[in-house]
Structures are given as structure tokens and as C-alpha cells.
Amino acid sequence: MRRFAKALLGIFLLLGLSFPAAAQAVFPNQGSIGLVPPAGMTEIPGVGGFEDRAAKASILIVELPPGAYDTILQTFEPQALQAKGVTVEDRRDIELADGHKAVLLTGYQSVGAIALKKWIMLAEGKGQTAMITVQFPEESAARYSDEAIETALKSLAFRAPPTQEEMLARLPFTISDLGGFRVLRVLGGSAVLLTGAGPDAKGGDVLPYFIVGVARGEIREDERESLAKRALASIPGVKDIRPERGGPLRIAGQPGVEIIAKGTEVQTGKPVKVAQWLSFGRGSYLRMVGVMPEEGFEENFTRLRSLRDAVQMR
The missing domain is CATH 3.40.1000.10 (Mog1/PsbP, alpha/beta/alpha sandwich)
Incomplete structure (x- = not known):
């Protein structure tokens, strides 16, 4: 019986080797x-x-x-x-x-x-x-x-979508505190889309969102503000963007540019406010964009700044 079992095992092993x-x-x-x-x-x-x-x-x-x-x-x-x-x-x-x-x-x-x-x-x-x-x-x-x-x-x-922790672990930066936002999607391994919408959000509501992304490149100091202004035009889902205030500032110890602007959400046609920050490091820079309803924006601006300051390059 023992010899038969060994022979049978040998056949299974051969079959396993024969068929990849x-x-x-x-x-x-x-x-x-x-x-x-x-x-x-x-x-x-x-x-x-x-x-x-x-x-x-x-x-x-x-x-x-x-x-x-x-x-x-x-x-x-x-x-x-x-x-x-x-x-x-x-x-x-x-x-x-x-x-x-x-x-x-x-x-x-x-x-x-x-x-x-x-x-x-x-x-x-x-x-x-x-x-x-x-x-x-x-x-x-x-x-x-x-x-x-x-x-x-x-x-x-x-396969099951990755967990929030798995998605964030793929990024070249960390976010120490989401401040009530949640991960909606990781984009290309270098950016993340967060949403501040709660479970009671309705289809006609302006859904607050925050985008963080990394771009490669060494940007000269005299080019930073013009880059920030050009970047406003590429904010997804918002049209008729008009800058209100902003300028150079330090973000987590790095040189940066802040722009606060008004616009219109494409989907709902409602007025929104936009906060965009560019933070420049060596060989790359972070771009952070928050979009919220115009009504109540100033009260939520502190929340957006806290989320901005929670972002750090790895």
C-alpha cells in the first residue's frame, strides 16, 4: 500500500510538471x-x-x-x-x-x-x-x-477594489489627517481624489472635493506664480474661474503659491469657490486643489488648509 501511495504521488508530480x-x-x-x-x-x-x-x-x-x-x-x-x-x-x-x-x-x-x-x-x-x-x-x-x-x-x-489604506500607500506622499474627507479614487499612482460629501448628499448638491497630485520638474522661482495661474484652467468640473486673491507663501516649510478663486460647477451650474496650492520641492512639486460651494466657503477654508498641511512627500 505504501509503495502504491508513493507511485500515485509520483504520477501527480509528473502531471504537475507536464502541464504548466x-x-x-x-x-x-x-x-x-x-x-x-x-x-x-x-x-x-x-x-x-x-x-x-x-x-x-x-x-x-x-x-x-x-x-x-x-x-x-x-x-x-x-x-x-x-x-x-x-x-x-x-x-x-x-x-x-x-x-x-x-x-x-x-x-x-x-x-x-x-x-x-x-x-x-x-x-x-x-x-x-x-x-x-x-x-x-x-x-x-x-x-x-x-x-x-x-x-x-x-x-x-x-477583484475587490483596494481599501482606502491600500490606495493611499501607493502614493508618493502621505496624508496624516483626512479631516473628514474620504478617498474616492487614486489617479495614476501619483494623485488622489478626495470627497467631502456625506451619505445624505443629493444629486443637485455641489460635492466638495480635494485633489492632491505630484508633478515632476524643477520650477524656477520666477515661474511659479505664472504656473499656478495657468493650472487654474485645468481644474476638473469647474468653469468660468476668476482669481480673487493669493500669492507666494510657505507650505510645510516649502515655497508655495496660493490662489483663491470663484467659479461655476459644470454639472449643477452653482457658484463654487476654489482654493489651489502649489508647493515646490527639489525636482517635483505638489498641487492641491479644494472645491466647495461658495456659500459657507470661508467657514470651511480652515478645514481645507488643515488638509493641505497634512500632505507630506514621502
Whole structure:
């Protein structure tokens, strides 16, 4: 019996050596949605996707808000994509490796004189929604067959989103005290979006938010204020921004620039106030932006400054 057990164990070991383990899904940019990329594609640094630069081929994964699947599916039609230059040749339902369902569109997109092969997949799983886009020029089709691309798409996998602590640990800076804000999203491993909205927030409310990001570069002292003024135009979700006051100041011992401005929230059309701070270090600088309803802003300004002062480079 003992010899039989040893022989059986030997067979299992041989089987284990003979058949390699199944490829594991890769979650680019440490996201919660990943897949097994085709051979030849590697992760794109700081982006949710994969690429083969030589073949000009890419797979991009966009994580969408929970519950967005049904809403997007209503517009996920060939006619809507045709208006964007995408010709859909086939639309079908497919089943992913983990049993979840998805809708796959295949076709091509004309960009000038170049024809790009195109796959667009919308998938839902574990309360998450993902849109995956694959494209490359026709001449790269020999390297990436339809079968290889579809195999990669069917390998799409979902995992639980990272905890707040895990998201913050990925950043090149720390926030010692969130001051009642909470992490909404980590952006590209170098920025974080915080929200101050409570559970009773309504759809028509201005939702307070705070963005912290790091940019690389040595900014000369005489360029700092002009950089801060130009940066105002890129604040997301706010239009008609008009500076009210500001100027140079020290932030956590570092030279910085403060600008307080008025604007209009794009989504609600309501007046908001913006506080932007740039803090300059050696070889990089921090940009911090707080957006709140205009009403009550001055009372909340201390809260924003406390959050600003809680940010430190690692």
C-alpha cells in the first residue's frame, strides 16, 4: 500500500510538471480589473492597459462607476459608434472566464488613411463595470490574431477594489489627517481624489472635493506664480474661474503659491469657490486643489488648509 501511495504521488508530480499552471490575470496600474494579455504586450506605466509599441497595438481598460453597465449598454450600439468613426461588423454576447457576461463589438476605425482593427467590450462583474478597447493597424494582424485577442478579452477578471489604506500607500506622499474627507479614487499612482460629501448628499448638491497630485520638474522661482495661474484652467468640473486673491507663501516649510478663486460647477451650474496650492520641492512639486460651494466657503477654508498641511512627500 505504501509503495502504491508513493507511485500515485509520483504520477501527480509528473502531471504537475507536464502541464504548466494557467496564466494569471494581470491587473495594470494596480487596478481592480485585469486580464491575461496576449504574448508580446506589456503593462503601460501609470495607465490601466497593455501595449506593444512596435506593433502599435494597445489594450485599454477603463473602470467605470458601479451600476453604469445598464446605462452604457443602452447606447452601446453600432449606430452610436459609427458617429465616432467606428464601423461595427459584429455585436454579440460572450461569457468571461469567471462566468460573468459581456457584450463584444468588433470592427474597425478609420483614422485618416489608416484603418485600425477594433474591439470594444463592455463587461460587468462583482458590482463593477469595465470597458475594454483593443486596437492596432491592419499590418499588425499577423502578430495578433482574432483568436488571441478574444482569448485575452474572455480572460477579463474582477477583484475587490483596494481599501482606502491600500490606495493611499501607493502614493508618493502621505496624508496624516483626512479631516473628514474620504478617498474616492487614486489617479495614476501619483494623485488622489478626495470627497467631502456625506451619505445624505443629493444629486443637485455641489460635492466638495480635494485633489492632491505630484508633478515632476524643477520650477524656477520666477515661474511659479505664472504656473499656478495657468493650472487654474485645468481644474476638473469647474468653469468660468476668476482669481480673487493669493500669492507666494510657505507650505510645510516649502515655497508655495496660493490662489483663491470663484467659479461655476459644470454639472449643477452653482457658484463654487476654489482654493489651489502649489508647493515646490527639489525636482517635483505638489498641487492641491479644494472645491466647495461658495456659500459657507470661508467657514470651511480652515478645514481645507488643515488638509493641505497634512500632505507630506514621502
